[in-house]
Amino acid sequence: MLRREYETQVCSIARSLEIVGERWSLLILRSVMMGFVRFDDLQAELGITRSVLTARLARLVEEGVLERVPYQSRPRRYEYRATEKGLELWPVLQHLVRWGDTYYPEPAGVPNVMEHAGCGGHPDDHLLCDRCGEPLAAGKIVVIPGPGSAATPAPR
Amino acid sequence: MLRREYETQVCSIARSLEIVGERWSLLILRSVMMGFVRFDDLQAELGITRSVLTARLARLVEEGVLERVPYQSRPRRYEYRATEKGLELWPVLQHLVRWGDTYYPEPAGVPNVMEHAGCGGHPDDHLLCDRCGEPLAAGKIVVIPGPGSAATPAPR
Numbered sequence: 645m646l647r648r649e650y651e652t653q654v655c656s657i658a659r660s661l662e663i664v665g666e667r668w669s670l671l672i673l674r675s676v677m678m679g680f681v682r683f684d685d686l687q688a689e690l691g692i693t694r695s696v697l698t699a700r701l702a703r704l705v706e707e708g709v710l711e712r713v714p715y716q717s718r719p720r721r722y723e724y725r726a727t728e729k730g731l732e733l734w735p736v737l738q739h740l741v742r743w744g745d746t747y748y749p750e751p752a753g754v755p756n757v758m759e760h761a762g763c764g765g766h767p768d769d770h771l772l773c774d775r776c777g778e779p780l781a782a783g784k785i786v787v788i789p790g791p792g793s794a795a796t797p798a799p800r
Numbered sequence: 801m802l803r804r805e806y807e808t809q810v811c812s813i814a815r816s817l818e819i820v821g822e823r824w825s826l827l828i829l830r831s832v833m834m835g836f837v838r839f840d841d842l843q844a845e846l847g848i849t850r851s852v853l854t855a856r857l858a859r860l861v862e863e864g865v866l867e868r869v870p871y872q873s874r875p876r877r878y879e880y881r882a883t884e885k886g887l888e889l890w891p892v893l894q895h896l897v898r899w900g901d902t903y904y905p906e907p908a909g910v911p912n913v914m915e916h917a918g919c920g921g922h923p924d925d926h927l928l929c930d931r932c933g934e935p936l937a938a939g940k941i942v943v944i945p946g947p948g949s950a951a952t953p954a955p956r
Contacts, residue, residue: 656900657830665823674813735895744812770926770935
């Protein structure tokens, strides 16, 4: 970026990081978006203590990034879904994936491949489909295990 | 994202967050990219302790996200520059800005406005220029104080 004569302490990045700048929060959101929507599955997937996961989930629900949706009534149990607000963090996650794949590649290859559902193209540097040009968002992407995938079974 | 039958623990996001997932690291990178390139300026801008800033800068240099460049020889003093690897995190920062501006707006308006240098367009949802369509990256953007800017003077 070019310099300007005036700067500011007020920063949108700082405000965003207040909510999602803690490492676990982004990993939780990523796992929920990939289908790990129940507490026990999230806990197993992330290898995180129950108390930390409980606290982080509560914060993400409070901020409207995730929502709790009942899936069973007796006893009442909930699963987690990304809200519209949460889904709008998909570009942040996606660019972190791309950066990690570029600079910290797994010897066996990329763990996950993002594909444009129904098209087979892939997101380019600007998250447009490299085959059909469509602007991609979370709902249009299917995640396929890549060559570096550990390929452990999904929760259900 | 749609669910798939297989999942993996190996995650590019987790690897990226190892490096930049700590809140200060992204804020330091953002400040360097905005022209706060010397230790004292960074310290004043971020309101961070000297010891934390020293540790974070060392990590970012070690990982090749920032580089130390001498600007004075007696005594030898250094400033910090974003490397190519660091500049490639610009889309992550940019999407965090957009998310923050959408969901945590300042009452006075956005603190900073990103403009396509020499064009006057702005980055769209896919970081393409909304005026000329050019794909935007860090080097093509100028940051202008917005209506919500505190408008404190830049370091130099």
